[in-house]
Amino acid sequence: MNFIEDIKGQLREAIDEALKTLRNNEKLVFSAIPDYVIEVPRERNHGDFAANVAMIMAREARMAPRKIAELITEHLSLKPSLVRKVEVAGAGFINFYLNPDWVYSVPPVILSMGDDFGRAAQKNGKKVQVEFVSANPTGDLHMGNARGGAIGDTLANILDACGYEVEREFYINDAGNQIELFGASLEARYLELLGEPFSMPESGYMGQDVIDTVKEAIDEFGDCLLELNSEDRRRKLTGFALDRRIEYIRKTLNRFGIEYDVWFAESTLHESGEVEAVIKELADKGYIYEMDGAKWFKSTLFKDEKDEVVIRNNGVPTYFAADIAYHRNKFQRGFDWVINVWGADHHGHVARMKGAMEALGYDPDRLDVVLMQLVRLYRGGEIVRMSKRTGTLVTLDELIDEVGKDAARFFFVMRSPDSHLDFDLDLAKKEGQENPVYYAQYAHARICSILRQSRAQDIEFPRVEDTDLHVLKEPEELELLRKLAEFPEEVRIAGRTLAPQRIPHYVLDLAGLLHSFYNHHRVITDDKKLRDARLILMQAVKITIKNALNMIGVNAPERM
């Protein structure tokens, strides 16, 4: 149930009907009904909804916008139970003033939907895949991965609520140069720890984590890998280390509230021959040429800045080649929509990835890449430099230990992905009013407290159908009711625009209205009619806050 969408639909239908009538009567000349907007005006005294259709039509109809608006208004047929008043205002807006009673239909719907409030009434039959984090298994999870995790998982929740069939996927980069280098580094450490002669590869993995992993490998294998040739030894060590790392990544992301449906290994694309096959297909279609012994994809045909190598002159395919095969594989699995969450440092990759899909015959608009800007950590007012070399890198595990999952997820999702994020560790830990996470959670805990209190006083929770909600007439109550009605529409917009930050913003708004209500009015009073109506209102707010918080992966505590 989407109240706002429902009302907009009815208004649009009435306007479209009026326009058709006017055209038939030859009072208005136009070829097609334009793409106009029905929106909730910022100013309350501009009505509940406003349409800009008259201004948009003015040119073609060769008539003053206000005149058109008046003609439309005269020919509108709307149920008086829905619309109280229609006005022409400003430059030609049509303002709709709703019968205020409509808000009383909101709480019963919320109470009956419960956890499903905010979700689309039915599945839309479309499959969407969200791929996110996909961190290199050779290192720790850092703040970029953390933000990607929060954004990706929240987007998946939002799209699920919008009626999509959603799959979450992690792409494991377990092939290519970096894995070769990883294997060589592991081998060097293995030999070193066992007192054998070794040589560390140039720009190899020098971190303590590699040494720790090798120690575990020694516990597992002892020194018997010494008997193998180098290639087999590296393969053994790499396989062991990747298993460990992927398990670590899985566990950490679990702590962060994330569970994947699919873990997809890059190596399978090489083994299955898909990489080879997709390059051949591109070559057959004429999108591949050879230069300097390498094979190039003509990505400049698709608005890329330069062509891109897919097969090196040593015959080894590049990461890009594997990625083309990977994305083709996604579409072959039947996804209608494929979403990647990438760090902004990969933005140069977007055009050629979409180009490759287009070259293969897929509509590139079915691939969306959400680029997120970098995270800056602050502690004590100072930037925490993120450097592997100096060891000041903060891992996702440490972040969860320090500020908790709820605060971390809320902070990461609160900002638009394409905005730089300043993450204040001190603020995220504060149990005070400056911390927005607590503000929202506290609203939920407060309502739970009221409901507990009412039970303690043996007040029976009212039946919705026996309760007259029309006694809710205070401004704070009406504001709450209106805000509650917006939630499903907010989720829908967040999904359509891939804007997860809308949900934290919404829940903060709603929490603010709840706190304001709480400080002005009492729920538990001797006036049974009013008390019952307010109990139902509280229940509706509680459900909505919980659903919104859960959508971003944040708990809604019963007490604080």
Place this chain on the structure above:
RNA sequence: GCGCCCGUAGCUCAGUAGGAUAGAGCAUCGGUUUCCUAAACCGAGUGUCAGGGGUUCGAAUCCCUUCGGGCGCACCA
């Protein structure tokens, strides 16, 4: 040099397919508790939406340009 993203109140940021008088939180100052949790509420001030030009009935939003910040421009991923 070329390309992408960003620039909105002292700070951190919203701003929904271009709409009406640009919003919120924090910080600052003042007030609220015999009452369901004061982790709350109420009140007060702040803007050349980086600058300039253009399109439009209308621009923070679209186009051009200048400045400032970030990131890309590998036979790395």
